Amino acid sequence: MAAVIGVLALAITGAGAARPEIGFAEDATKYADDGGAALFTEMNVLHTTMNRVAVFWNADDPATIQDQAFLDRMLPVAEAQNVQIVFAVYPLRPAQAPTNPAAADSFCNYVLEVMQRYAYVRKVIIGNEPNQPRFWQPIWNGTKPASPAAMEVVLASCYDKLKAFDPTLDVIGVGLSPRGNDYPYAVSNSSLSPVRWIKALGDAYRASGRAEPLFDEWSWHCYPNVNTDEVETGYAWPNTGCVNAARVKLALWDAFHGTAQPTLPGYPIDTTGATLYGSTSRMFIDETGWQVDTTSLPGYSGSENVPTIGEAKQAEDYEKLVHLANCEPTLTGFDIFHEIDEPNRAGFQSGVLRLDSGERPSAQSLPSSLQHAILSDSGSCPGGVWQTLGNFLYSTTTVVPIYKAFPYRAPQPFAATTVGGGAKYVVLSAGEGFTYAITFKHGDRKAYAHGAAFRTATTVKVPLGFGSGTATIVLRAEMNPARTSAVTLGLAAKRR
DSSP states (O other): OHHHHHHHHHHHHHHTOSOOEEEEEOTHHHHOTTTTHHHHHHHHHHTOOEEEEEEEEOTTSTTSOTTHHHHHHHHHHHHHTTOEEEEEEEESSGGGOOOSHHHHHHHHHHHHHHHHHOTTOOEEEEOSOTTSTTTSSOSEETTEEOHHHHHHHHHHHHHHHHHHHOTTSEEEEEEEOSOOOOOTTOSSOOOOOHHHHHHHHHHHHHHHTOOSOSOSEEEEEOOOSSTTOOGGGOOOTTSOOTTOHHHHHHHHHHHHTTSSSOOOTTOOBOTTSOBOOOOOOEEEEEEOOOOBOOTTSTTOBSOOOSOOBOHHHHHHHHHHHHHHHHHOTTEEEEEESOSBOOSBTTSOOOOSBOTTSOBOHHHHOSSSOHHHHHHHHTTSOOOHHHHHHHHOOOOSSSOOOOEEETTTEEEOOSEEEEEETTEEEEEEEOSSOEEEEEEEEETTEEEEEEEEESSSEEEEEOOTTOTTSEEEEEEEETTEEEEEEEEEEETTSOOO
């Protein structure tokens, strides 16, 4: 086992030898009168090398490049300053989401037109948070997910058109939001969690019979669940924070293994426990950011809609994010949203620059800042906790356990007993949704129970007369029932 783990760590470290490009998701460069020159200059000062820019598609005017004059002005400036531009192309309004094949082709013809015009741009993200109704509608068809299957058609059309034009273009999907509630009839923000959205996309892809990939890289966003969360906090399953890359990788493997869509480096794991490498699929985090307090600063308007942090804390968080990015072997890019604040507090005040273009400590202060982390890492993983995090892979054969300590330490048991109200119960918990089948046994007698945990835990009452017997429990992962774990409990054991 130790030998296998050693090989795993070495292989992943080798795969991550080329660090990701660190940059910003910043549209202010597009709209600036100087073509973004001042903002690109600041990027160079900070040693950041990438800028992701939104390009909107207007279904009412589908062949006209939106903001073309601004893009025409910006691109030469970015190229002169050696800043890589990544386009994220998505509908101008959520109700314009391309939800049928004809609309998908129209949208992808537009993406092709954009990429043909701007030869300097080599990476394009297809979509933006299609698991959220703010950017894509409809999310649901009754109680069934609708946007993943629609997006599968879009990805297929765009991939084929773009690769036919230029096989070297990097086609990326889909800028997934880190959160979703999975409630089709929610009063507001009825959305899909990223893990369940990926599963539905994989189901649609398999059903299509497609023999070509949908994307070259997987793109996702990893904002904190609560703005005051530590970077290390992440999200509970089935949502995905910056420290939950292993969850995203497993979700993609569950969805696409055995198909023409490559899974991520490190997967699959064969029956001997050795890890097989060679996949070229990669990931790209193109949005994250922690918002700071601006109440004492001039020029801002409106009221803040999240709890904020101080500027020094933001600098510490951004230092951690760079270390995290440099230690995650699948990442090719990592972008902070924004470089410079938005003026309205209903938007994002997450920049390394205040509204007046003054630098926050997160820009280049010591001992923590974006620039400091980039220079101190010097293009490699700094080791320690972030290397442990980046090296970790979930098993592709078993159910994910709950880990008590960060990162991925002290896995907790799947099952325990408890007593309440004069009855005995089996408490089941895992690091993901699961179904269960329990065989209770006492002497020659048997009883059975089965069910599912919608999230990650459930409680099952022990049948009368079996309290001093045993319970053999088989768990199956909700996202991939072929991943199983089994445990036998002595029901007479003390409460754990």
